[in-house]
Amino acid sequence: MKHTRTLAVAASVAVAALALSGCSGSDAGGDENVLRLWHYEGADSAMGIAWAEAIEVFEEETGATVEFEEKSFEQIRSTASQVLNSDEAPDLLEYNKGNATAGLLSSEGLLTPLDDVVDEYGWGDQLAPALQTTAKYDEDGVMGSGSWYGVPNYGEFVQVYYNKDAFAEAGVEVPTTLAEFEDVMATFADQGVTPLAESAAEYPLGQLWYQLALGEADRQFVNDYQLYENPIDWSGDEISTATETVKDWVDAGYISTDASGLKAEDAGVGFISGDAPIFYSGSWWYGRFVNEITDFEWGTFLFPEAELSPGSAGNMWVVPERAKNKELAYEFIDITMRPEIQALLGNNGGVPVAADEADITDEKSQELIANFNALNDMDGISFYPDWPTPTFYDELNAGLQELVNGTKSPSEVQQQLGEQYQSGVDDIVG
Amino acid sequence: MSTIIEELDPERRDVELPTDAAPAPAALTPRSGTRPRRRRTGKRTPGDWLVLVIAIVLGFFIAVPFLLILVNSFKSPADYNTSGPLALPTEFYVDGLVAFWERVNFPEKLWNSVFISGLVAVFAVLISMFNAFALGIGRVKGRLWIVVLILLANMLPQEVLLYPLYFMFKEAGLYDSQWAVIIIFTVIQSAFGTYLLASVYSTFPKELLEAASLDGASRWQILWRVVYPISRPTLSVLLIFFFIWTWNEFLIPLTFLVSNATQTVPVAITVLQGDRLMDVTTTSASALLGLIPTLVFFLIFQRTLTRGITAGAVK
Numbered sequence: 109m110k111h112t113r114t115l116a117v118a119a120s121v122a123v124a125a126l127a128l129s130g131c132s133g134s135d136a137g138g139d140e141n142v143l144r145l146w147h148y149e150g151a152d153s154a155m156g157i158a159w160a161e162a163i164e165v166f167e168e169e170t171g172a173t174v175e176f177e178e179k180s181f182e183q184i185r186s187t188a189s190q191v192l193n194s195d196e197a198p199d200l201l202e203y204n205k206g207n208a209t210a211g212l213l214s215s216e217g218l219l220t221p222l223d224d225v226v227d228e229y230g231w232g233d234q235l236a237p238a239l240q241t242t243a244k245y246d247e248d249g250v251m252g253s254g255s256w257y258g259v260p261n262y263g264e265f266v267q268v269y270y271n272k273d274a275f276a277e278a279g280v281e282v283p284t285t286l287a288e289f290e291d292v293m294a295t296f297a298d299q300g301v302t303p304l305a306e307s308a309a310e311y312p313l314g315q316l317w318y319q320l321a322l323g324e325a326d327r328q329f330v331n332d333y334q335l336y337e338n339p340i341d342w343s344g345d346e347i348s349t350a351t352e353t354v355k356d357w358v359d360a361g362y363i364s365t366d367a368s369g370l371k372a373e374d375a376g377v378g379f380i381s382g383d384a385p386i387f388y389s390g391s392w393w394y395g396r397f398v399n400e401i402t403d404f405e406w407g408t409f410l411f412p413e414a415e416l417s418p419g420s421a422g423n424m425w426v427v428p429e430r431a432k433n434k435e436l437a438y439e440f441i442d443i444t445m446r447p448e449i450q451a452l453l454g455n456n457g458g459v460p461v462a463a464d465e466a467d468i469t470d471e472k473s474q475e476l477i478a479n480f481n482a483l484n485d486m487d488g489i490s491f492y493p494d495w496p497t498p499t500f501y502d503e504l505n506a507g508l509q510e511l512v513n514g515t516k517s518p519s520e521v522q523q524q525l526g527e528q529y530q531s532g533v534d535d536i537v538g
Numbered sequence: 539m540s541t542i543i544e545e546l547d548p549e550r551r552d553v554e555l556p557t558d559a560a561p562a563p564a565a566l567t568p569r570s571g572t573r574p575r576r577r578r579t580g581k582r583t584p585g586d587w588l589v590l591v592i593a594i595v596l597g598f599f600i601a602v603p604f605l606l607i608l609v610n611s612f613k614s615p616a617d618y619n620t621s622g623p624l625a626l627p628t629e630f631y632v633d634g635l636v637a638f639w640e641r642v643n644f645p646e647k648l649w650n651s652v653f654i655s656g657l658v659a660v661f662a663v664l665i666s667m668f669n670a671f672a673l674g675i676g677r678v679k680g681r682l683w684i685v686v687l688i689l690l691a692n693m694l695p696q697e698v699l700l701y702p703l704y705f706m707f708k709e710a711g712l713y714d715s716q717w718a719v720i721i722i723f724t725v726i727q728s729a730f731g732t733y734l735l736a737s738v739y740s741t742f743p744k745e746l747l748e749a750a751s752l753d754g755a756s757r758w759q760i761l762w763r764v765v766y767p768i769s770r771p772t773l774s775v776l777l778i779f780f781f782i783w784t785w786n787e788f789l790i791p792l793t794f795l796v797s798n799a800t801q802t803v804p805v806a807i808t809v810l811q812g813d814r815l816m817d818v819t820t821t822s823a824s825a826l827l828g829l830i831p832t833l834v835f836f837l838i839f840q841r842t843l844t845r846g847i848t849a850g851a852v853k
C-alpha cells in the first residue's frame with residue numbers, strides 16, 4: 109500500500125504543478141517603449157554598478173522602460189547563436205569580443221552593423237585605435253577591419269601587482285627597467301621567497317611569455333601575430349627572448365616549478381595571501397584585490413620598459429539583427445559612453461574606455477586608469493597570446509608547462525608552438 | 539539487578555551479594571560480552587576486513603567532493619584566501635549562501651526544477667509503462683528493433699540532438715518554454731524506462747495474465763488491475779531516477795530556457811562563473827543549495843528505492 113501512496117503523492121504533486129503554473133510560456137514583446145537588455149556582470153562589479161545607473165538615466169530621459177535580465181557568461185557563450193536567431197533575441201546585449209564569438213555571429217548576419225550609428229554618435233573618436241580592433245569585423249568575421257559590430261564600454265590590460273609591505277621589508281624599490289625587475293626578484297629569491305605568483309596551467313604564464321616577447325617587438329609584430337599580416341619567425345629575437353627568459357627565471361627560482369600545475373585562481377590566491385610579493389596579471393583582478401587584501405598595502409605598475417602590453421577592449425554592446433527596438437539600444441549605448449557613467453565605472457574598480465582622468469576620485473583607481481591611459485597613449489594594447497587560433501590557448505599552456513617542468517628545452521618548445529600556431533593560422537587564412 | 543541475581547542464584551545467598559552493585563555487572567560482562575564478540579570476530583576473515591577497508595576508502599573518495607563543498611560553502615573569501623580549500627572554516631559564514639539565494643531568486647528556480655523534474659518523472663513513467671506493456675506483454679512483432687530504435691534517444695549524445703531540437707521547437711513556438719524541456723526529457727527518460735520495463739514485463743508470469751483474461755478482464759483492466767500493482771515497486775524506482783536525472787540536466791535546459799524566470803537550479807548556478815574569475819566560496823554555496831533538494835528527495839524515497847530493487851517478484 110505504501111507504494112500506492114508514493115506514486116499517488118508524486119502524481120498529485122505533478123497535477124498541482126500543472127494547475128498552478130498554468131501557461132508558463134514567455135512573452136517576447138515587441139512593445140514600443142521597452143528595451144530588453146542582457147548582460148552578465150555581477151551587480152556589485154564596476155560594470156554592474158555603472159550600467160545600473162545608466163538604466164536609471166535612460167528610463168528618466170527616454171520615458172522607456174528597461175527589461176533587464178542578468179545572464180550567466182556561460183549561457184550567453186554557449187547559446188547566443190540560437191537565441192539571437194529567434195524571436196527571443198533581446199534589443200541589446202553584452203557579448204564577447206573575438207573572432208570565434210562576435211566575429212562568427214557577425215559573419216552569420218545575426219548582429220547589426222553599427223557604422224552609421226558610430227558616426228552619428230561619435231563613438232569612434234572616444235575609443236583608442238587598439239580598442240576599436242575588437243569592435244570591427246570583416247565579412248569572414250576576422251577582427252581588425254570591416255564594419256563596426258560592437259561598442260566596447262570598458263577595457264582590460266595586464267600589469268604588475270606588487271606587495272608594498274614585502275617590498276619595503278626586502279628593501280627594494282619599484283623597478284623601472286627589466287634589469288632592475290630581475291634584481292628585485294633576485295633579492296626575494298635570495299631570501300627564500302618565490303617572487304612571482306604564477307600559473308602555467310592557465311593564462312598567467314602565457315601572458316608573461318607574451319609580454320617578454322613584446323619587449324623585443326614593435327607594433328608590426330603585434331599585427332603580424334594577431335592579424336596575420338606577415339608570417340611570424342618562431343626562432344626570431346622576440347620569441348626566443350621570451351622563451352629563454354621564462355626558462356632562466358624558472359632556473360633562478362623566480363618562478364616555482366610547481367606553477368606548471370597551478371591554475372590562475374591559485375596564483376591569485378598566492379598573491380592575496382601574501383605568499384608571493386609579485387603577480388603579473390590582468391586588471392580583472394583589481395576589484396577582488398581591493399576587497400580581499402586586508403593584511404598589506406599593494407600597488408600596481410606597468411611591466412618595466414614595456415611599450416606594448418597584453419590587453420584589449422572588454423566585452424562589448426552588440427545589437428542583434430532581430431532586435432525590435434534598435435533605436436532605444438543605440439541611445440542606451442550612448443548613455444554608457446558618457447563621462448559620468450564612465451567615471452562611475454572607473455571609481456568602482458573598472459577600466460573605463462572614455463573617462464576623464466580628472467573625474468576619477470578614488471586614489472587606487474586613479475593609478476589603475478593612469479596605467480591604462482599611459483598604455484593607450486603609446487598605442488600599447490597588444491591583445492592576448494592565445495587569440496590567433498581557437499586551439500592556441502591550450503597549446504601555449506601545454507608548451508610552457510613543459511618548459512617549466514624542464515621536459516623540453518626553449519628551442520624545442522618554440523618549434524612546437526610555431527608549428528601549432530602556423531597550422532591554426534593556415535586553417536583560418538586558408 | 540535483583541531479578542538477575544534471582545535467576546542466577548535462586549536460593550538467594552545474601553551473604554555473597556555485595557552491597558555495592560558494581561562488581562556484579564563486572565562479573566557479568568565477560569560472560570555476556572566476550573563470547574558473542576569472539577564469535578563475531580571469529581567469523582570475520584582477513585578477506586572481510588580487506589573488503590571493509592576498501593569499502594571505507596571508496597566511500598571516503600565518493601564523499602570527498604561533497605565534503606569539500608560543505609567545508610567551502612561556509613567559508614568567507616578571506617578565510618579561503620589564507621587557508622586554502624582544505625582547511626575547516628574559522629567562522630560560520632553564510633553570506634555566500636544568502637548572496638546566491640538573492641541573486642538568482644532561488645525559490646523561483648527551485649520551483650521550476652521541481653515542476654519540470656516532477657512532470658517529466660510522472661509522464662515518463664506512464665509512457666514507459668504503456669510502451670512496455672505493448673512490447674513486453676503484448677509481444678508485438680519486431681519488438682527488439684522497436685526497443686533499439688527507442689533507445690537511440692538515450693544513446694545519442696545530447697549535443698547531436700541540440701540543433702534539430704532547437705529548430706523543431708522554434709517552429710512549434712515552444713522555444714523559451716518549460717514545455718520544450720518537459721517534452722524532450724519525457725521522451726528521453728521514457729526511452730530508458732521502456733527498455734527496462736519491457737524486459738521486466740517479458741518475464742511476467744503468464745498464469746496471472748491468463749487467469750485475468752479467463753475472468754473476462756479487458757487489456758486495459760489487465761494493465762491497471764494486474765500488471766500495474768505488481769510492477770509498482772519498479773515503477774517507483776524509475777520515478778525517482780527520472781526525477782533526479784532530469785533535475786541534474788544542464789545542456790538542454792540551458793539552451794531552451796532563455797528567460798531567467800523559467801530557468802532551473804543547475805542553469806542558475808552558472809551565473810557565478812565569470813569570464814576569467816571564479817568565486818570559490820559562493821560557487822560552493824550554490825552547489826550545496828543545488829544539491830540539497832535532490833538529497834532530501836532521495837532520503838524521503840530511499841525506502842521505496844531499496845525495496846523496489848529487491849522486490850518485483852511475484853508472490
